[in-house]
Amino acid sequence: MSVAVSVKLAPVVAPPARGGLALKVAGLSHRYGNLNVLEDIELSIEPGNVAVLVGPSGCGKSTLLNIIGGLLEPTAGKVTCAGEIADDCINPFTYVFQDFALLPWRTVGGNISLVLEDARLSARDRARRIDEVLDLTGLADFKDAYPAQLSGGMRQRVGISRALSVRPACLMMDEPLSALDAQSRLLLLEEFAQIIDRARTTTVYVTHNLNEAVRLGHQIVVLSRRPGRVKEIIGIDRPITERRAGDADLIEIEAHVWDLIRNEAAIADKELGHAGDH
C-alpha cells in the first residue's frame, strides 16, 4: 500500500523562534587517501541563515556537510560554532538524510521516538513533541504507519519531523529532495521553505539542484570541482517564503551559478569512479 495525500501545513505554533548558531569553517581541507577532496575552505554562516552548498558532482559538498556536523574528521582545519544552544535542544547538529534513514521496523511515531528516547524527557513530553512535529508536517494521521507504506515524499516528511523533534540548533540537510520524484520534490520544496523559515535554525543545505538552491538559500556557496574550493558565495536577501518559482531575480542567479559550474560539471560527468561525494 502506498499512501499519497496532499499535505497542508497545519497552522500550529512552531518551536520558539531562535537565532540558532553562527557557524565558521576555517582553513578546512580534507583528503581521502591521495584524493584531495576539499582544500582551504573558509566559510561563515550567520545565525538563522540557510547556506546552500552547490557544485559539480564529486566536489565534496556532502563531505563538507559531514565535517560541519561532526560526522567526519577533517584532515586539517576546524569548524566552530558560536551562540546559545536552547535548553530544550536535544541534538544541536541534526541531519536530514538523502535516503531518509528511517528504521523500517518502527512506525512513523516510533522513528521520531527513537531520537528522543535517550534524552531526559518524560514519556508525556516525548509524546507531545512527537505529536507537535507530526502536526507541523501534516503527518498526524500517519503516526502508526510503517515507512514501507509511505511514498518517498512522506518518508522525507518523517525525516524532517524527526529532525525538528530534537529542536536542533543547526539543520544539516544532505540532498533531502534528491531521492524524490519531480512532483514530490516541488511539493516538499514549498513546505521546506515554510518549515525552515519558521524554525529559523541555521541550516546547511547540500543540493545539486540549482532551483532548490535559489529558492531556499540566503547564501549560495559555489564549490569548484575536486579539490573543492569556495568559488563564489552569492547572497540572496529576500525572505525565502516570498520566493516563487519563476521569479526573475532567482532565475538570473540560477543562470549565473550554472555558468560558474557548467564546465566543471561537464568534466565531472565524464569522470570514472565518483569517489568522495559521499
Place this chain on the structure above:
Amino acid sequence: MPAITERVVPFRARGFAPRDLPVMGAASIAGLVLLWQIGSSLGWISPVFLPAPLQVAQAIYRMTVSGELWRHLSASLWRIALGWTLGTLIGVSAGFAMGLFTLARSPMQAFVGILFPVPKIALVPLFVIWFGIDEASKIATIAIGVFFPTVISTAAGVEAVQKNLIRLGQSFNLTRWSIITKIILPGALPSMLAGFRITLSVSILLLVAAEMIGAQRGLGAYILRAGDLFQTDQLIGGVVVLAVLGLAFVGLLGLVERRLLRWR
C-alpha cells in the same frame, strides 16, 4: 503488390513463473503413502524391510499409550532445549562481537573458519571423554553444532545492517547501547532467524547422532535399538516422530518470524 494481411502479434512471455499450490503438496504426500500401503497390502513390499504405513501408525500408537514415546521424546526435547539455547546464546554474543569489534573480528573469523567445516559428530567421542557419557556430552555436542551457524548468521546480519542507519543513530547522539539494541539488533534479526532455521535442524541431527553413541533414553537410542531388533515398524515410527518434531520447530519459528518481522 501483394495483399497486406493482418496478423496477431503472438504472446511470447509464457512460463518461468511457478506458482505455489499447497493442496498439491499435501495430495502428493498422501498419494505416496497410499501407494506404499497398497504395495504392502498386495505383498509387493516386504514387511521386514519396509512395514506398511498402517503398521507404522500402530507402532506409534502403541508407544504413545505405553508412555514409551514420551519417555524418549522428553529426554530428547530436554537435550535440544538446553543444547540449542546454550549454543544460540554463545553464538549470538560471539556473532555480535565479531560484527562490532575489530579485536574480536579476525581472531573469531580464523577460529570459525577452521572449525566450522569440521563435522561436529566427529567430536562426540571427545566430548564423551571430557563430559562423560551422560547428558553433558550430548548437550555440548548440540551446543557446538548450533554455535557455528549462529555465529556466522549473526555476524552476517550485524554486518548487513545498513551503515546509514548506524550513522543516523550517531548523528542524533544515541548511546552505543541504544544503537546496538534499537538499530543493529532489529536489523540483524532477519538473518539471525534464518540462522535459527538451520540450527534447529542441525540440533535434531546431532541429537540423534549423540543419542546413538550412548544413551538409554531418547529418540536416537530408540531408533537404534529398534534397528538392532529388526523392528522396522518401530524404527520408522521413530523417524516419523523426528519428522514431526522438525516440522513443529519450523512451524514455531515461522510464527516467531511473522510476529517479529511484521514490518516487512
